[in-house]
Amino acid sequence: MNIEIPHSALVVGAHPDDAEFGCAGTVAKWTRAGCEIHYLMLTSGDKGSEDPEADLAELRQIREQEQLEAAKILGVAGCTFLRLSDGEVVNNLELRGLIVREIRRFKPEVIFTWDPLTRLYRMHPDHRACGQATLDAAFPAAMMPHSYPEHLRKEGLSVHRTKRLLLFGTDDPDYVSDISDTLELKFEAMRKHPSQFSMDNPAFMERMTKRAQDAAKEQSFEFGESFKLVQLEM
Ligand SMILES: [Zn+2]
Numbered sequence: 001m002n003i004e005i006p007h008s009a010l011v012v013g014a015h016p017d018d019a020e021f022g023c024a025g026t027v028a029k030w031t032r033a034g035c036e037i038h039y040l041m042l043t044s045g046d047k048g049s050e051d052p053e054a055d056l057a058e059l060r061q062i063r064e065q066e067q068l069e070a071a072k073i074l075g076v077a078g079c080t081f082l083r084l085s086d087g088e089v090v091n092n093l094e095l096r097g098l099i100v101r102e103i104r105r106f107k108p109e110v111i112f113t114w115d116p117l118t119r120l121y122r123m124h125p126d127h128r129a130c131g132q133a134t135l136d137a138a139f140p141a142a143m144m145p146h147s148y149p150e151h152l153r154k155e156g157l158s159v160h161r162t163k164r165l166l167l168f169g170t171d172d173p174d175y176v177s178d179i180s181d182t183l184e185l186k187f188e189a190m191r192k193h194p195s196q197f198s199m200d201n202p203a204f205m206e207r208m209t210k211r212a213q214d215a216a217k218e219q220s221f222e223f224g225e226s227f228k229l230v231q232l233e234m
Helices: 018-032 056-075 093-106 124-137 183-190 202-215
Strands: 008-013 036-043 078-084 109-113 164-168 175-178 224-231
Touching: 008 018, 008 093, 008 124, 018 036, 018 056, 018 093, 018 109, 018 164, 018 175, 018 183, 018 224, 036 056, 036 093, 056 078, 056 093, 056 183, 093 124, 109 124, 109 224, 124 164, 202 224
Parallel strands: 008 036, 008 109, 036 078, 109 164
Antiparallel strands: 164 224, 175 224
């Protein structure tokens, strides 16, 4: 199956670096083709350190800066940070409303986010909550004028119907994006997150390369990113 490259897309991640792991190769490919892509990060990853003495405000700043630099490499138009507390993301009506607002603001044709229903049980709870809240925001809340009506009445926004979502971190992929031409850019963007992992670690690089190869295993191309496709527009 082939999905035509849309005019606009939104990536909703729980932490800085989620998007680089999940969909950066596809993001780079699409922005090259003229697609306008925005990032929405629910938290700024302010607990992403194993150092008990870490300054969390400083860590937040570092991680936002890392995300901005990674996004720049991929041609992303802008990043919004909601600055929720890392590790404490809960899918509730408030979070749904925050995501609905960004969907109504950017009006993406496609949304990338985590697959909340994956059976890979070793999953960060923020990722699960992020994926579920984003699905619930895109369908049907963002398209319904009586959901979060203050966006329409007070903020000048209008309802929006997203065409489809591509869910990363899935155990049940049914769409593979060819990232053979942009794998290097994905790695270059990942290199902008030195507070989290080192791209100079050969075992890590091997694992990342194998992941991209495995995704493309049954395809006619070399490297891929795999997703669960959710069609909202039939
Ligand atoms: Zn994460």
